[in-house]
Amino acid sequence: MRRGRLWAWIVFALGALYFLLPLIATVQFSLSIRRDAITLDAYTNVIQSPVFQQTFGYSIIIAVAAIVVGLLLVVPAAYFVRLRAPQLRPIIEFVTLLPLIIPPIILVFGYIRMYNSSSVLPLTNTSVGTNVLLTLAYVALALPYMYRAVDTGLRTIDVQTLTEAANILGANTLTILLRVIFPNIIVAVLSGAFLTLAIVIGEFTIASLLNRPAFGVYMQNVGANRAFEPAALAVISFVITWGAMGMIQLLARFAPRTAALTD
Amino acid sequence: MADDFLRLENLVKAFGNNTVVKGANLSFNRGEFITLLGPSGCGKTTILRMIAGFERPTSGAILVEGKDISPLPPNQRKIGMVFQAYALFPNMNVEDNVGFGLKIAGVGTEERRARVEEMLKLIGLSGFGKRFPFEMSGGQQQRVALARALAPKPRMLLLDEPLSALDAKIRVSLRQEIRSIQRDLGITTIFVTHDQEEALSISDRIVVMSAGSVEQFGTPFDVYNKPATKFVATFVGQLNTLSATVADASRGAVSIGGQTVTVPKLPASAKTGDLISLTMRPEAMQVANGHMRDIVLDGTVSEVSFLGSVIRLKVNLGQGNAVHVDTFNDQRTPPPAHDAKVKVTLAGSDILVLSD
Numbered sequence: 150m151r152r153g154r155l156w157a158w159i160v161f162a163l164g165a166l167y168f169l170l171p172l173i174a175t176v177q178f179s180l181s182i183r184r185d186a187i188t189l190d191a192y193t194n195v196i197q198s199p200v201f202q203q204t205f206g207y208s209i210i211i212a213v214a215a216i217v218v219g220l221l222l223v224v225p226a227a228y229f230v231r232l233r234a235p236q237l238r239p240i241i242e243f244v245t246l247l248p249l250i251i252p253p254i255i256l257v258f259g260y261i262r263m264y265n266s267s268s269v270l271p272l273t274n275t276s277v278g279t280n281v282l283l284t285l286a287y288v289a290l291a292l293p294y295m296y297r298a299v300d301t302g303l304r305t306i307d308v309q310t311l312t313e314a315a316n317i318l319g320a321n322t323l324t325i326l327l328r329v330i331f332p333n334i335i336v337a338v339l340s341g342a343f344l345t346l347a348i349v350i351g352e353f354t355i356a357s358l359l360n361r362p363a364f365g366v367y368m369q370n371v372g373a374n375r376a377f378e379p380a381a382l383a384v385i386s387f388v389i390t391w392g393a394m395g396m397i398q399l400l401a402r403f404a405p406r407t408a409a410l411t412d
Numbered sequence: 413m414a415d416d417f418l419r420l421e422n423l424v425k426a427f428g429n430n431t432v433v434k435g436a437n438l439s440f441n442r443g444e445f446i447t448l449l450g451p452s453g454c455g456k457t458t459i460l461r462m463i464a465g466f467e468r469p470t471s472g473a474i475l476v477e478g479k480d481i482s483p484l485p486p487n488q489r490k491i492g493m494v495f496q497a498y499a500l501f502p503n504m505n506v507e508d509n510v511g512f513g514l515k516i517a518g519v520g521t522e523e524r525r526a527r528v529e530e531m532l533k534l535i536g537l538s539g540f541g542k543r544f545p546f547e548m549s550g551g552q553q554q555r556v557a558l559a560r561a562l563a564p565k566p567r568m569l570l571l572d573e574p575l576s577a578l579d580a581k582i583r584v585s586l587r588q589e590i591r592s593i594q595r596d597l598g599i600t601t602i603f604v605t606h607d608q609e610e611a612l613s614i615s616d617r618i619v620v621m622s623a624g625s626v627e628q629f630g631t632p633f634d635v636y637n638k639p640a641t642k643f644v645a646t647f648v649g650q651l652n653t654l655s656a657t658v659a660d661a662s663r664g665a666v667s668i669g670g671q672t673v674t675v676p677k678l679p680a681s682a683k684t685g686d687l688i689s690l691t692m693r694p695e696a697m698q699v700a701n702g703h704m705r706d707i708v709l710d711g712t713v714s715e716v717s718f719l720g721s722v723i724r725l726k727v728n729l730g731q732g733n734a735v736h737v738d739t740f741n742d743q744r745t746p747p748p749a750h751d752a753k754v755k756v757t758l759a760g761s762d763i764l765v766l767s768d
Contacts, residue, residue, distance in 0.1 A: 307497055310495050311501065313464075313466055313499070314493070314500075314501075314557075316466075316486045317465070317486045317487065317489070317491060317492070318512050318513035319488075319564065320512075324516065328512075
């Protein structure tokens with residue numbers, strides 16, 4: 150028993166070292182911009198840079214747009230599949246996994262080919278159009294995570310009975326979705342939202358090839374031209390991602406609790 | 413007094429090749445408490461769900477006060493429903509749950525609050541308004557579900573096995589409470605259950621169903637005492653079956669264990685010399701204690717079950733015949749011992765002649 154526990158700790162420590170060592174090294178490097186002192190200068194340089202603020206703000210806006218569009222697409226879809234067509238679930242799951250199988254580079258070239266200036270829907274002609282395209286691309290990229298998060302949320306409630314209970318009390322489908330289903334899966338929905346945020350903030354390939362001023366592109370540019378700032382950016386990026394994950398954990402505590410079934 | 417408040421006309425429901433409701437023709441009066449009773453898969457819940465609007469009938473009509481409601485979606489039928497799994501909205505407290513239907517209907521805040529309070533008082537849960545479903549017991553949750561269903565003043569109440577998830581004691585008290593509330597409000601109620609005791613105890617009339625068909629529709633008294641079919645007799649209550657030989661078909665005389673007795677009615681196809689089955693309720697038979705009725709049969713006690721107010725004996729009558737006999741528990745008379753020789757007596761008129 151005790152020996153088993155020791156081994157568990159050894160494995161845990163090795164795993165922690167594997168993940169933490171590069172991170173510690175990055176943090177240390179990001180603080181060593183001056184030879185003789187540990188300073189936050191690299192972080193100050195990054196945060197005060199107008200390009201950082203613009204690209205970060207841009208990526209946040211695109212992420213929020215992708216989250217909203219993703220939710221409008223995924224929540225009703227997952228709800229109706231669960232309610233009316235459970236036999237379609239394997240197909241839907243497969244479709245939502247496709248963005249994991251198709252590399253972003255293929256995806257973006259597909260988009261450019263489909264929506265270029267000589268196509269029927271020339272989205273890339275304008276800045277707004279390209280932003281829309283980027284948003285939709287991120288919706289597709291985040292689809293596996295968003296769908297799974299929402300589907301897991303739906304699994305924790307009795308979708309059919311709650312729907313029927315609300316329906317017979319006079320509610321229509323939209324009211325049921327907004328007042329009954331959505332509030333009961335809000336934590337799952339927010340998990341999906343934060344996962345999307347984490348993916349979008351650091352995404353490079355699609356943003357770069359669509360020539361958008363996104364945070365991922367900025368990080369790559371800084372990485373190519375500066376020494377210490379990329380390390381600071383990497384740490385900032387980690388903090389954002391972990392912050393998003395931490396929010397998921399925190400929100401799980403506020404999930405509406407399902408009722409006890411017996412006396 | 414029949415007023416045909418709710419009428420089901422040739423109601424059929426098929427899922428693919430499987431017909432689960434086979435042409436139900438039923439008529440319920442305003443304010444009646446009707447129970448749909450039957451084993452799993454008999455179609456009782458499907459009928460309820462068709463009335464609610466969750467299933468569309470394959471053919472036939474559902475008429476409320478003469479108007480066919482089949483084309484209406486559930487949210488326009490003005491029906492209240494209580495589900496087996498409570499189905500309270502986990503994100504809302506009791507007040508919001510009960511007031512949900514009123515809010516949807518656009519009832520103002522003050523009026524809604526008053527109605528919610530009235531409903532909570534009705535179900536004996538005043539002061540529970542701010543609690544969430546997970547903070548309540550199953551019985552309390554189901555009462556809230558009842559209040560929620562009744563709050564918008566529906567024209568009909570549907571109860572889909574609302575007591576199944578509760579423990580035995582709460583089931584009994586809650587069913588009495590439901591019946592009492594139903595009587596006070598005079599609301600037409602359709603209750604689905606597979607529990608015959610529940611059905612017999614609270615219904616005005618019972619629809620007994622089997623394999624998608626209505627076997628009998630009548631009062632609890634009739635369903636129990638005058639079962640229309642063998643299925644009804646065996647599903648509702650206990651039933652004894654005795655083998656007998658027809659002694660004289662024209663007079664209705666049969667021979668049971670060497671005795672010839674006259675029964676009220678024989679199956680139409682029975683001829684003299686035929687071997688037939690006769691059925692009777694366990695409480696229609698008695699262990700003879702000097703007072704003999706039409707038929708007296710000798711037997712040996714093979715089982716004694718003490719059920720509190722009732723003692724159930726299993727008596728072997730020989731030739732493969734065994735019957736259950738129910739007697740009231742009399743504190744001054746101990747029950748017969750195992751293997752005791754007894755005489756079992758019953759009246760010819762207590763024999764049930766049943767078709768399959």
